[in-house]
Amino acid sequence: SYELTQPPSVSVSPGQTASITCSGDKLGDKYACWYQRKTGQSPVLVIYQGTKRPSGIPERFSGSNSGNTATLTISGTQAMDEADYYCQAWDSSTAAVVFGGGTKLTVL
């Protein structure tokens, strides 16, 4: 089955840039999306179709993808961005949605 791999944790200082990676076979062709889940809240879509931001998502969130890796970048990270982030893609071989294991972003 298709697997997406994320680092368990990433730390960043306020105002700095945070990068969270997601790797999977030919992921760049699959246009991954990203969700933010804060404690006690439901997930929020922050990037879809690889690079697009839904309305209401701050411009500091951006996405890129190439080869086997998708990357979520948060520029000028704020304390409110501290959350778990999940990548997601579609596995055509099983016709199923697949999530990465999630990355806990800590803003120190």
Added chain:
Amino acid sequence: QVQLQESGPGLVKPSQTLSLTCTVSGGSISSGTYYWSWIRQPAGKGLEWIGRIYTSGSTNYNPSLKSRVTISVDTSKNQFSLKLSSVTAADTAVYYCARGRGQQLGSGYYYSYMDVWGKGTTVTVSS
């Protein structure tokens, strides 16, 4: 603005069937080319996709849960539902419903994402 709300028993006994309903408000479940999905998250673990349904009735399920899962839709009530049979403690989780969209690319690849989520409901499997 479309909103989703999960409902159902918060406690289910082992070996029984977990049943949840998601009510869609602020729009018709039949409008647009959306799919309707269930996702869960056990405490301390990541998100796990359970399955999805289109209002046509077409479904896709997580292969690891497929033998126990049924998702159905009732357009007259603007609801879709989840049934998970033969539950064990491992099925204890927060269950979310969500609206999704997907598109086939010219390259042959398909992408999908879920843009509206319910608040989630906690289901505990215990005797």
